Amino acid sequence: MTIIKESAPHLRRKSSVARMMGDVLIALAPTLIFAFVVYPINTLATLLLSLFIMNLCEFIFVGIKNIKPKYEVKESFINRFKTAIKEKYTINNLLSASISAVIFTLIMPVGMKLPSGNIIPPIYPTIVGAFIGITFGKLVFGGLGSNIFNPAVVGMLVSKYCFGSSYINYLPNQYYSLPDALSGATPLYEGGAIYNNPNFSLLDMFLGKIPGTLGEVYKITIIVGLIYLLIRRSADFRIVLSYLATFIAITLVAGLCIHGKNSNVHTFEFLAYNLLSGGLLFGAVFMFTDPVTSPINSPSRVMYGIIGAIATAFIRYFAALPEGVGYSILLANMIGVALDHYEWSSQRYTIKKIIVIISLIVISLLITFLATYYGGIYKNG
Amino acid sequence: MIAKTKGIKDTKKLVGSLPAVRYIDPKYIFLATTNTRCSKFELYIKEGDHVNSCQLIGKRIGPFFEQPIHSTCSGTFIGFEKHYHRSGKLTDFIKIENDFKDTLDPSCKERTPEEISKLTKEEMTEIIKNTANVGLGGSSFPTYIKFQTNEPIHTILINGIECEPYITADHRLMLEFPYRVINGIKYVMQAFNCKHAKICIKKKYKDIKETYEAILKEEEGSGIEICPLGNYYPQGWEVEMIKNATGIKLNPGELPSKRGIINFNVSTIVGIYKAIRYNMPVIKRFITITGDGINHPKNFRVRVGTSVKELLPICGGYKNPDKEKVFILGGPMMGASVPNDDVIITKTVTSIIVLDKEEHREEPCVRCGSCVLSCPVHLEPVQIMNAVKTLDKERIKKLNPTRCIECGLCAYSCTSKINVTDYIRKAKLIAKL
Numbered sequence: 001m002t003i004i005k006e007s008a009p010h011l012r013r014k015s016s017v018a019r020m021m022g023d024v025l026i027a028l029a030p031t032l033i034f035a036f037v038v039y040p041i042n043t044l045a046t047l048l049l050s051l052f053i054m055n056l057c058e059f060i061f062v063g064i065k066n067i068k069p070k071y072e073v074k075e076s077f078i079n080r081f082k083t084a085i086k087e088k089y090t091i092n093n094l095l096s097a098s099i100s101a102v103i104f105t106l107i108m109p110v111g112m113k114l115p116s117g118n119i120i121p122p123i124y125p126t127i128v129g130a131f132i133g134i135t136f137g138k139l140v141f142g143g144l145g146s147n148i149f150n151p152a153v154v155g156m157l158v159s160k161y162c163f164g165s166s167y168i169n170y171l172p173n174q175y176y177s178l179p180d181a182l183s184g185a186t187p188l189y190e191g192g193a194i195y196n197n198p199n200f201s202l203l204d205m206f207l208g209k210i211p212g213t214l215g216e217v218y219k220i221t222i223i224v225g226l227i228y229l230l231i232r233r234s235a236d237f238r239i240v241l242s243y244l245a246t247f248i249a250i251t252l253v254a255g256l257c258i259h260g261k262n263s264n265v266h267t268f269e270f271l272a273y274n275l276l277s278g279g280l281l282f283g284a285v286f287m288f289t290d291p292v293t294s295p296i297n298s299p300s301r302v303m304y305g306i307i308g309a310i311a312t313a314f315i316r317y318f319a320a321l322p323e324g325v326g327y328s329i330l331l332a333n334m335i336g337v338a339l340d341h342y343e344w345s346s347q348r349y350t351i352k353k354i355i356v357i358i359s360l361i362v363i364s365l366l367i368t369f370l371a372t373y374y375g376g377i378y379k380n381g
Numbered sequence: 382m383i384a385k386t387k388g389i390k391d392t393k394k395l396v397g398s399l400p401a402v403r404y405i406d407p408k409y410i411f412l413a414t415t416n417t418r419c420s421k422f423e424l425y426i427k428e429g430d431h432v433n434s435c436q437l438i439g440k441r442i443g444p445f446f447e448q449p450i451h452s453t454c455s456g457t458f459i460g461f462e463k464h465y466h467r468s469g470k471l472t473d474f475i476k477i478e479n480d481f482k483d484t485l486d487p488s489c490k491e492r493t494p495e496e497i498s499k500l501t502k503e504e505m506t507e508i509i510k511n512t513a514n515v516g517l518g519g520s521s522f523p524t525y526i527k528f529q530t531n532e533p534i535h536t537i538l539i540n541g542i543e544c545e546p547y548i549t550a551d552h553r554l555m556l557e558f559p560y561r562v563i564n565g566i567k568y569v570m571q572a573f574n575c576k577h578a579k580i581c582i583k584k585k586y587k588d589i590k591e592t593y594e595a596i597l598k599e600e601e602g603s604g605i606e607i608c609p610l611g612n613y614y615p616q617g618w619e620v621e622m623i624k625n626a627t628g629i630k631l632n633p634g635e636l637p638s639k640r641g642i643i644n645f646n647v648s649t650i651v652g653i654y655k656a657i658r659y660n661m662p663v664i665k666r667f668i669t670i671t672g673d674g675i676n677h678p679k680n681f682r683v684r685v686g687t688s689v690k691e692l693l694p695i696c697g698g699y700k701n702p703d704k705e706k707v708f709i710l711g712g713p714m715m716g717a718s719v720p721n722d723d724v725i726i727t728k729t730v731t732s733i734i735v736l737d738k739e740e741h742r743e744e745p746c747v748r749c750g751s752c753v754l755s756c757p758v759h760l761e762p763v764q765i766m767n768a769v770k771t772l773d774k775e776r777i778k779k780l781n782p783t784r785c786i787e788c789g790l791c792a793y794s795c796t797s798k799i800n801v802t803d804y805i806r807k808a809k810l811i812a813k814l
Contacts, residue, residue: 001702004738005469005720007803009789010713011389011546012739015382017747017796092744145745145797233384236750291383291749296763298754342768342776347759 020291021095023234027225028102028286034208035215038175039110043214045121046108050101053130054151058097061139062089096144097134103152103286104130106215107279107326108159109167119168122159129159148337150293153329160323170211202269205276216282226285235289238298242305243284246361248275250313250368257372280312283325293333297347300339303357308332310364318371385754386794387613389546389714398588401553401667401680402695406481410454410686411474411725412438413466418521419443422450424475430458432477433486435661439475446523449513452477453664453685455484464688465724467710469717474725477686489661497657502528502572505657512656514663518551518617518646519711521729524653527645528572530638537569537578538626538644541589542610544617545712548732550667551647553680555582555589559596562647565654566605573643579608580647581626583616614714615757615788619644633758633784648731663728670696672713674706674735689724689733705738714789741798752791752801758784762791766804774811782808 035043066084073080108129112122133155138147160167200210208218216222229235251274255267275281288294288308295304311328315321339345344352414422419441426438432452439450456479466472492500500508510525518540539562543551555562566578582589586609593607610616610625620631622644629640637644645653652663664685671678676697683692693699699706709716710730724733752762760781768776782805791801 001699002705003708003720003722004705005718006707006738007718007800007806008709008713008715008787009793009802010707010709010716010718010734010736011793012741012798013382013386013794013796015794015796016798017744017749020382020747020749020796090742090744092747143745145747233382236383292747294748296748296750296753297761298750301750340764342764342779345761345764347753347756347761 018091018095020234021092021099023229023232024099024286025095025102027228027234028099028106030221030224031106031215031218031282032102034218034221035106038173038208039171039214042111042121042171043105045123046126046214047102047105049123049126050104050108050130051098053127054097054101054104054134055094057131057134057139058093058143059085059089061143062093065143093144100134100138100151100155101130104133104155106282107152107156107213109169109213110171110211111168112163112166113168114166119171122163122167125159125163125167128162129155131155132158145292147292149333150287150290150329153287153326157323157326157330169213175209202272202276205273210277213279216279219276219281222281222285226281229285229289235285236291236294236301238301239288239294239305239308240284242302243288243309244275246306246309246364247280247313249361250309250364251275253365253368254313254317254372257369258376260373261376274316278316279323279325283312283329287325287329288332293336295336295339295345297340297345299347299349299353299357300336300345303339303353303360304332304336306357306360307335310360313364313368317368318375382796383749383751383754384794386751386790389614389793399553399678399680401557401682403682404687404692404695405665405682405684406454406479407684407687407691408479409688410452410456410477410479410684411462411464411688412450412452412477412686413441413725413727414439414450414461414473414475415441416448416466416472416521416727417468418446419448426458428458428460432456432458433484435489435664436486437488446526448515448523449511449662450475451513451662451664453662454479455482456480465719465721467717467724467727467730469710469719489659491659492657497568498571500568500571500657502574505568505572508656508660509653512652512660512662514649514652514656515728516646517648517652517663517666517729517731519715519729519731524645524649527638527643530636530643532638533641534573534575534638534643535577535641536627536643537566537573537575538622538642539566539578539580539647539650540617540619540622540644541580541582541647542617542622543731544583544614545714545716546614547671547734548669548712549671549680550669550731552586552589553669553682554651554667555580555647556592558651559592561651561654563593563596563600563603563605564658565650565652567603568653568657569643569645569650570604576604578605579626580605581608581610581622583612584609585612614790615786618757618786618788621757666726666728666730668726668730669732670735671732672709672735673737674700674704676700683726685726685728687726689722689726692733693722699735701737707736707738709734709736714793715787741800743799744797746795746797746799749796751794751796755790755794757788757790758786760785760805762801762805765808766799766801769804769808769811772811774814777808778812780808782812785809 063081063085066088067080108122111119133151137149137151137154141147206219251271255270258265259267308328311331312324315324421442424439434455436452437449438452441448456477459476459478461473462476464474506525506528514524516522541555608626655661668681679696709718713734765780765782785805789802
C-alpha cells in the first residue's frame with residue numbers, strides 16, 4: 001500500500017463541467033425536438049452541418065494549440081497531433097462545441113431562397129456562420145473557458161448580415177399555415193401593429209405558430225428548459241431574473257405611455273407580446289446564462305442581466321435594427337468583462353453597487369418614459 | 382452546478398455514537414522537540430534519566446513565546462527518533478519508555494474549590510502558561526495569550542461545533558466529560574468576571590443538547606447555556622460562530638476580544654480545567670481514526686505522544702490495501718497530508734483520516750462562479766487564481782488573498798476540479814513579498 005501526499009482539501013464536490021453542459025443540452029432537447037417535428041429536413045440539415053463544422057474546428061484547434069514543438073518531440077506532425085489530442089481533447093470540448101452548434105441551429109432561419117426561386121435549408125449561412133462563430137467568437141480567444149462573446153450569436157449575426165436578404169422565416173406545413181400576405185416577416189419585424197393583429201394570438205405565439213427562426217419561437221419548450229436548468233442549478237437564476245424583471249419594467253412603462261396616447265393598446269397585452277416575440281426568452285434562458293461569457297460574482301451578474309435587458313429593450317423600441325437580443329447579448333458580454341475588473345469586482349453587495357443597480361434601472365425607465373411619451377416607439381411609426 | 386456549497390457529505394454517523402476506546406498505555410511515548418510555532422528547543426534531562434508523568438522536561442523556543450514540554454507518562458528517556466509531525470514535517474521526537482506505573486510528578490497537586498475561587502486572572506494565566514495549554518482545536522495558539530487581554534469580556538463562546546466532516550473527537554469529549562467542560566467554563570468565567578457563556582454545537586447533535594440541558598438544570602443561574610447552530614461548513618470558524626451565536630459581525634482582521642467576546646475550543650476548556658484543578662498539562666486527548674480507507678473507524682482516548690502505527694491494527698487496518706491512500710492529520714478540508722503513516726499524535730491532532738486517493742483531472746475553468754458563491758470571506762478565488770497565473774502582483778494585492786482562511790471550499794466546489802486553494806496559498810505568499 002502506498003501513501004500519497006496531496007494538498008488540502010482532500011474532498012471534492014460531486015459535480016462537473018460535463019454535468020453542467022449535459023444539463024444545457026438536455027434543456028435544449030425539447031426545443032430541438034419541436035423544431036425537428038415542425039421542419040424535419042431543414043432542422044436536421046442545419047444541425048448536422050453546424051455540429052460537424054463547430055466540432056471539427058474545436059478538434060483541430062485543441063490539437064494545434066497543445067502540440068509539442070518538433071525540437072522537443074522528434075516525431076511526425078501527425079503523431080504529435082495525435083498525442084496532443086489524446087492528452088487534451090476531453091468530453092468538455094465536445095459538449096461545449098455541441099451546445100454552441102445546437103443554439104446556433106435554433107436561431108438560424110427556417111430556410112433560404114435561392115436567386116432561382118428554389119427554397120432550400122439555410123446551407124451557406126450555416127457553413128459561414130458556424131465557422132466564423134466558433135473561430136472568431138471562441139477559438140481566437142483561447143478556446144473553452146476563455147471566450148468573451150457567445151460563439152452562436154457571433155455566427156448568427158455574421159451569417160445574417162451576409163445572407164439576410166435571402167432568409168425565409170416561414171414555410172407552410174402541417175403545424176400551422178398563414179395567409180400569404182403575412183408569411184414574409186416575423187411578428188416583431190412586422191412592426192408595432194402586431195399586438196392587435198388577429199393572425200397571431202397570444203396562444204399562437206406561446207406555441208410557436210408564428211414565423212421566426214427554427215427554434216426560438218417555441219416558448220413552451222424554452223420554459224420547460226428554463227425550469228430544468230434552474231432545478232439542476234446549471235444556470236444562474238440571478239441573470240434570468242434580473243434580465244426578465246428589467247425588461248418587464250421597461251416594457252410596462254412603454255406600454256403605459258402608449259396606452260395613454262392610444263387607448264386601443266392594452267398595457268399587459270403589449271407586455272405579453274413583447275415577451276413572447278423574437279428571441280427574447282431563448283436568449284435569456286440559453287445565451288445570457290452561459291457561464292463563460294457572464295461575469296463571475298453575484299452583483300455583477302445582476303448588473304449584467306440589467307444591462308442586457310436595457311440594451312434589448314432600447315434596440316427593440318427605439319433603434320432601427322433587427323436582432324435586438326443578439327446585439328444586447330454581445331454588448332452585455334463586453335460590459336461583463338469590464339464588470340469583472342479587479343478594482344471593483346467583489347462578491348459583496350456594497351452600497352456603491354446597489355446605487356449603480358438602482359440608478360441603471362431608474363435612468364432606463366426615465367429614458368423609456370420620455371422617449372415613448374414625447375417620441376413614440378419606432379416600430380409603431 | 383452553479384451553487385453555494387453549504388454542507389459537505391458527512392460520514393459522522395459511522396463513529397459519532399461509538400464510545401471512545403481507551404488506549405492509554407503505549408510502550409513508548411514520543412514528544413515533539415519543535416513545531417510550526419517554535420523552531421528551537423532546550424532539554425532539562427539527560428538520556429537514561431527517569432521522568433515522572435507531567436514532569437517538565439524541557440521547552441520549545443519560538444520567536445514570540447516559549448512552550449514548556451511535559452512528559453505524558455512516567456518512564457525512562459532513551460533518546461531521539463525521527464517521525465512525522467502533525468505539520469507534515471519529519472521532526473526529532475523525544476522517546477520515553479513507559480514503565481506503566483504512571484507516577485505523578487509532585488508538581489501536580491489538587492486545588493480545593495476554596496483555593497480556586499480565590500484565584501485571580503493573572504494567577505490563572507500563570508498556571509495556564511506553565512502547563513503549556515494551547516488551542517486544541519488544531520490552531521495550537523497559546524491559550525495564555527488569549528487570557529492576557531485587558532478588554533472587558535461579556536460572553537464566552539465554547540466551540541464544540543467541529544464543522545469539518547468525519548471528525549467526532551470533540552463530540553465524544555462533550556458526551557463523556559460534561560462536568561469537566563462545565564467546570565472549565567466556570568473557571569474561565571471567574572477569570573474574566575463575565576456572566577454569560579454559550580456552548581455552541583451543531584443543531585443535529587441532539588444527544589449533546591439533551592445531556593447539557595439536563596446538567597445545566599442543576600446549575601441554575603450559572604449563565605451557561607447551550608446554543609445549537611447550523612450544520613454547515615465552516616460554521617466552526619470563529620467569525621461565523623460569533624455571528625450566529627451572538628449576532629456580532631466582526632470586521633476582517635478584528636480580534637473577538639475587542640467586541641467583548643472570547644472563544645475557546647471545548648478540548649481547550651477541558652485542558653484549562655485540568656490545569657487549574659489539578660495543575661496538570663494536557664496528557665490525554667480524544668482522537669478519531671476514520672475515513673473510507675479504514676476498516677473499522679473508531680474514537681480513541683490516547684496519551685499524547687502515542688504512535689498512530691499502534692492504533693491502526695485496533696481499527697482493523699487499511700481497507701483495500703492495494704489502492705493508493707491519502708493520510709490526513711486533522712479534517713479532510715484543512716488537514717495536512719503526510720507522506721507516511723509513521724505519525725505521532727501531538728496535542729493538536731484531532732483526527733486521523735485515511736481516504737482512498739481520487740484522481741482529479743483538471744479541466745479549464747468555465748467561470749461558473751461556484752467558488753465565488755461558496756467563499757465564506759467573500760473573496761473571488763477564480764480571479765485570484767488568474768492573477769497568480771499571470772503573476773500580476775498589483776492585482777493579487779487588490780484581491781485581498783490574505784483574508785483567506787484556507788477553508789478549502791473553493792477547491793471543494795470547483796466544477797472543473799482545479800485546486801483553487803493551492804493558487805490562493807501562492808497568492809498569499811506573493812502578496813506578502
